[in-house]
Amino acid sequence: MINKEQIIEQFEELFRRYEAQLNGQKEQAVHAVRRKAIEALAEVGIPTRKDEEWRFTDLQPLFSRSFDLPVKESGQAVTAGQVQPFLYVDFPGPQLVFVDGQFAPHLSTNIKDNAEVVIRPLAQMLKENPDGFDFMADEAILKNNTFTALNTAFTQDGVFIEVADRVVLQSPINILYLSSGKATGVAQNVRTVVRVGKNAQVRVIETFLSMEQTEHFTNTLTLLQLDENAHAVHNKVQNESQAAFHMGNIFVRQQANSHFVSNNLAFGGKLVRTNILVTLQGEGGEAQLNGLYMGNDAQHIDNNTLIDHAVSNCSSRELYQGILNDTATAVFSGKILVRPGAQKTDADQSNNCLLLSDEARIDTKPQLEIYADDVRCTHGATVGQLDADAIFYLRSRGISEQRAKNLLIYSFAERIIDQMKVESVREFVDAIILQRFKENMNFSK
Amino acid sequence: MSLLEIRNLHASVEGKEILKGIDLTVNAGEIHAIMGPNGSGKSTLANVLAGRDLYEVTAGEVLFEGKNLLDMPPEERARAGIFLAFQYPVEIPGVSNMYFLKTALNEKRKYLGLPELDAADFLKLVREKMKIVDIDQSLLNRPVNEGFSGGEKKRNEIFQMAVLEPKLAILDETDSGLDIDALKAVADGVNRIRNNDNAFIVVTHYQRLLEYVVPDFVHVLYNGKIVKSGGKELALELEEKGYDWLK
Numbered sequence: 304m305i306n307k308e309q310i311i312e313q314f315e316e317l318f319r320r321y322e323a324q325l326n327g328q329k330e331q332a333v334h335a336v337r338r339k340a341i342e343a344l345a346e347v348g349i350p351t352r353k354d355e356e357w358r359f360t361d362l363q364p365l366f367s368r369s370f371d372l373p374v375k376e377s378g379q380a381v382t383a384g385q386v387q388p389f390l391y392v393d394f395p396g397p398q399l400v401f402v403d404g405q406f407a408p409h410l411s412t413n414i415k416d417n418a419e420v421v422i423r424p425l426a427q428m429l430k431e432n433p434d435g436f437d438f439m440a441d442e443a444i445l446k447n448n449t450f451t452a453l454n455t456a457f458t459q460d461g462v463f464i465e466v467a468d469r470v471v472l473q474s475p476i477n478i479l480y481l482s483s484g485k486a487t488g489v490a491q492n493v494r495t496v497v498r499v500g501k502n503a504q505v506r507v508i509e510t511f512l513s514m515e516q517t518e519h520f521t522n523t524l525t526l527l528q529l530d531e532n533a534h535a536v537h538n539k540v541q542n543e544s545q546a547a548f549h550m551g552n553i554f555v556r557q558q559a560n561s562h563f564v565s566n567n568l569a570f571g572g573k574l575v576r577t578n579i580l581v582t583l584q585g586e587g588g589e590a591q592l593n594g595l596y597m598g599n600d601a602q603h604i605d606n607n608t609l610i611d612h613a614v615s616n617c618s619s620r621e622l623y624q625g626i627l628n629d630t631a632t633a634v635f636s637g638k639i640l641v642r643p644g645a646q647k648t649d650a651d652q653s654n655n656c657l658l659l660s661d662e663a664r665i666d667t668k669p670q671l672e673i674y675a676d677d678v679r680c681t682h683g684a685t686v687g688q689l690d691a692d693a694i695f696y697l698r699s700r701g702i703s704e705q706r707a708k709n710l711l712i713y714s715f716a717e718r719i720i721d722q723m724k725v726e727s728v729r730e731f732v733d734a735i736i737l738q739r740f741k742e743n744m745n746f747s748k
Numbered sequence: 749m750s751l752l753e754i755r756n757l758h759a760s761v762e763g764k765e766i767l768k769g770i771d772l773t774v775n776a777g778e779i780h781a782i783m784g785p786n787g788s789g790k791s792t793l794a795n796v797l798a799g800r801d802l803y804e805v806t807a808g809e810v811l812f813e814g815k816n817l818l819d820m821p822p823e824e825r826a827r828a829g830i831f832l833a834f835q836y837p838v839e840i841p842g843v844s845n846m847y848f849l850k851t852a853l854n855e856k857r858k859y860l861g862l863p864e865l866d867a868a869d870f871l872k873l874v875r876e877k878m879k880i881v882d883i884d885q886s887l888l889n890r891p892v893n894e895g896f897s898g899g900e901k902k903r904n905e906i907f908q909m910a911v912l913e914p915k916l917a918i919l920d921e922t923d924s925g926l927d928i929d930a931l932k933a934v935a936d937g938v939n940r941i942r943n944n945d946n947a948f949i950v951v952t953h954y955q956r957l958l959e960y961v962v963p964d965f966v967h968v969l970y971n972g973k974i975v976k977s978g979g980k981e982l983a984l985e986l987e988e989k990g991y992d993w994l995k
Contacts, residue, residue, distance in 0.1 A: 696838045696892075699798050700852035700908065701826035701859070710851075714842025714891075 307349040310366045314344060317490075318456055321372055328459075333429055333436040340445050340455035347452045356448075359634040359666040360605045364574055365548045370490035370520050377483050378402030378410065381514075386410045389481055389512045391727040396474030397422055399462055402483050404491030406460050419470045420505075425461040425494060438463065438496040438526060448578070450550040454492050454524040461494035464507065468500035468530070475506040475536075475725050480523065482543065484515025495525045499533040499561075506536040508728055513544035513571070520548040527554070529561035531585065536564040538723060542735050543571040545600065551577040557617075559585025566722050567594040569604050570735050576605040583610070583617040594623035595719035597739060598631030598663070605634040610650065612641045615675075618649040624719050625656040626712055627663035638670040639682070645675045652682040657689065657715055709740045749814050751776050751947050752797075752916055757808035759789075759796050765806070766792040768972035774916065777944040781958055781983060782951045784969035785991040790951045791835060793969070794920040797949075798832035799825050812916070826852070827859035829915030833905040833922050840892040845904070846874070848892050849911055856912060877910040881937040899930035906937040917941075918949045923957040935960030955987040970994050 318341045322329060349366065350357040381402055390398055399422070400410035406424035414422050429436060445455045462478050480493050499505050511521060521543060529535050543549055549572040557563055569575055581590045596604040610619045625633050635654045656665040669682040689711050697707035716736055723729045752774040759767040766789045774780055784790050796803050797810065799822035810817040817825060840848070853873075854864040865873065874888065883903050893901050902922055909917055919938070923931055938961050942948060950961055958966075958980065966982040967974045968991075975994055976982065986993070 690838070692838045693840050695800055695822065696834070696840065697848070697852075698822040699826055699832050699834075700848070700912070701823050701855040702848075702852055703823050703855070704821070706851075707823075710843055710848075711840070714840070717842045 305349060305351050305363055305366055310349050311344050313369055314453065314456075315341060317370065317372070321457060324372070324375070328429075331429060331433050333433070333439055336436065336439050336445075337456050340452050343446055343452050344449070344456070347446055347449055349449055356607065356636075360574075360576060360603065362574075365520065368488065368518075368520075371486065371488050373403035373405060373489050373491050374486055376405060377485055378405055378407035381407065381410060381483060383410055385514070386479075386481065389479060389510075389514070391477060391725070391731050394475075394477055394725075394727050396476050398477040398479060399424070400479045400481060401460065401493060402481050403489055404458075404460055404480070404493045419467050420472060421463065421465040422476060423463045425463055425496070426459055428463050438494070444524075444526070444554060447552070450522050451524055451552050454494060454522050454552070457490070457492035457522070458494045458524070459492070461496070463496045464505070465498040466500055466503040466505045469502045470500065471504040472506070475508060475728075477508045477510060479510045479512065480521065482513040482515075482519045482521065482547070484513055484517040484519065484544065487517045488519065490520040490522065492522045494523070497525070497527045497535065497537070499527070499529045499535045501530040502532045503530070504534040506538075506725065508538040508540060508725070511539070511541040511543050511549065511571075513547060516544045516546060518546040518548075519544065521550070523549075523551045525551070525553040527556070527563070529555070529557045529563055531558045531560055533558070533561045535562075536566070536724075538566045538725075538728065539568060539577070540728065540732060541569045541571055541575065545571060545573060545602065547572045549575040553577065553579045555579070555581040555590070557581065557583050557585065557588040557590065560587035561585065562589045564591045564722070565593065566719070567592070567606065568719070568732060569594075569596040569606070570739075572602065572604070574603050576607065579606075579608045581608075581610045581619070583612050583619070584614060586614050586616040588617040590617075590619045592619070592621040592623075593719050593722045595716055596623070596625045596633055597716070597736070598625070598627045598633055599739065600629050600631060602631045603633070604631075605636075607634070607636045609638045609640065612639070612645040612648045612650065614642075615644065615646045615648065617645070619651070621652040622719070623654045624715060625654075625665060626659065626716060627656065627665060628659040630660070630662040632664045632666075634666045634668070635684075636668040636670070637682070638672065639680055641671075641673040641675050641678050641680065643674040646677040648675060648678040648680065650678070650680045654684045655715075656684075656686045657712065658686060659688070659712070712740070750774065751813060753811040755809050755811075757793075757796070757810060758806045759792055759803050760806055761792065761803050766803075766972055767796065769808070770972075770974060772967065772974065774947050774949065776915070776947055778965065779942065779948045779950060779961065779963045781963035781966045782949060782969050783953065783955070783966060783983065783986060786953070788969045789972045790953075790969055791920055794832060794918045794949070794951050797918055798822060798830065823855070826912075827856045831909050831912055831914035831917045833902070833909060833917065833919045835921040835924060837893050837901040837905055839894045839896075841894050843892050845888045845890060845892050846870075849874075849908060852908075853911055873911065877907065880910045880940045881907040882933045883907045898925045899927065899933075902926060902930060902934055903937070906934050906941075910937065910941055913941075914946065916947050916949070918951065920951050921953060922950070923952055923954065931957060932960060955983045958983045968994060
């Protein structure tokens with residue numbers, strides 16, 4: 304049973320402890336926002352399964368734990384050698400490494416910070432410019448849900464990226480949020496802010512990994528703003544500990560003729576939820592949301608998306624694919640909102656899930672809320688098993704049953720992985736998938 | 749020793765008996781045609797030989813090179829040298845034709861104790877085999893059968909046959925749905941592949957294919973049993989008189 308008052312009390316207590324070790328930062332102007340956020344917690348509330356948005360996801364396991372703050376500077380003791388396996392090999396751009404939610408400069412490489420592109424750790428930004436914290440202050444976002452409120456209250460660090468007008472960044476940017484697992488039960492709150500100027504282009508990857516298979520709680524918030532004609536690709540690669548809790552919120556605002564692609568990959572975590580809210584605010588905007596989730600054992604992965612067609616002539620494409628085994632469960636809740644007057648909206652949504660065991664379960668909730676009359680919206684969901692005819696076809700050519708199944712599972716996942724254009728990231732993700740199979744598949748395209 | 753020996757084979761699907769006692773011997777170098785009306789059990793026979801588990805063998809035995817075939821899982825039968833050209837080849841999105849074939853060939857080579865081919869050697873082999881079967885190079889890099897026309901799918905089956913070099917190839921109504929050009933291309937492929945060491949079982953409803961792939965033996969399957977066997981003239985007789993003649 305979730306006792307809401309008790310849980311709020313626990314978070315308020317944690318906030319007091321957090322404040323106590325902030326030292327000078329307490330005096331920063333941004334701290335008022337943090338206080339406001341923790342105070343708003345009572346108003347925002349603690350969700351239960353009676354809330355529609357959380358109907359299929361039980362948060363009791365998360366709320367019944369009490370978490371600790373990250374150990375200060377826990378990244379200091381981590382060496383470049385230790386972090387190596389968690390980075391993309393030959394990654395052609397900047398890689399910012401955070402350990403337990405704190406920037407680790409000695410582990411990070413290639414960071415640019417100039418007139419064309421600003422890439423700055425948030426804590427550094429707040430220190431250098433104490434009054435520049437608008438990215439923390441948005442009230443609507445703060446009050447959107449329990450976890451955005453908590454994120455606003457507890458975030459100390461993260462990344463701020465700003466790409467100037469007309470700048471086309473050739474190199475992708477990787478942000479690695481790594482949990483050290485040195486202490487168990489640590490909660491890390493991080494925030495990533497990306498602003499893309501007019502006609503500018505950027506590709507950002509947020510990678511969430513754990514050094515140990517211990518219990519921890521990651522609460523992340525990403526804000527993406529695309530100006531007119533901007534192009535942005537946001538990749539989320541999450542493969543945290545199988546004992547971890549992961550709550551993610553991604554907010555995207557698109558101006559006219561901007562193009563946004565989201566690739567949301569979830570492999571790790573015991574209880575995972577990612578919310579993605581895309582608001583198409585300018586005509587001609589395009590959004591493409593791709594997702595892949597793979598659940599084993601007793602994992603629970605919940606993806607909740609909302610694409611808000613606020614104006615006319617925008618298009619959105621959504622494709623989520625899931626592979627569930629053992630007693631894993633997943634949720635896909637995808638809402639397309641077409642506001643009054645948003646004519647000539649063109650929206651497609653598909654969710655396909657492979658169930659590899661009898662106990663695996665997917666709850667799928669596609670929703671279309673349409674208030675304009677000249678629109679094209681389609682949605683479809685398929686839930687099924689591997690095609691027996693396809694398995695037999697492969698076996699009839701000499702491929703073993705297990706290998707045939709693995710091939711088919713892999714090709715199902717490939718449909719999403721193929722959308723990732725950075726080769727070193729694709730290889731990293733391929734390796735995660737191959738590790739999940741009982742047999743070595745040794746794929747080479 | 750015969751290549752394939754079928755003795756008193758009985759098979760059912762969902763409790764209903766389809767094959768009611770099949771006896772057949774196939775030797776290396778031979779082409780056997782199996783003809784019969786719809787529902788006679790032609791495809792059942794082909795699928796039972798390939799090892800499709802939808803069908804239950806209730807009696808009888810099948811020996812392939814003296815070994816008990818029915819004990820072998822489908823992949824082992826394939827590696828041992830059995831190939832089924834499907835009537836309706838399945839599409840497999842996301843798995844490239846090249847990758848699929850290379851994997852299949854290397855499984856067979858491993859089984860035979862031969863070293864596996866790398867991508868470069870495999871490509872060389874493929875180029876050779878493309879001379880045997882008229883198949884478009886572009887189809888090779890696409891996912892298996894995805895978006896292929898009926899004729900392209902059947903050509904792909906024969907191409908796979910050329911690459912895998914089976915000892916016994918079973919063509920399950922390979923001619924169905926093909927126009928005359930596709931039919932000739934398939935027949936040409938088969939004729940180039942056949943030799944004194946391999947054998948073919950051509951399952952077909954119509955006599956048309958048998959003008960191009962000339963059989964040594966024709967068997968007529970009717971109501972789950974082989975009711976008549978003969979030479980290639982039997983096919984022509986059936987064509988003239990129709991299947992009712994057998995009743």
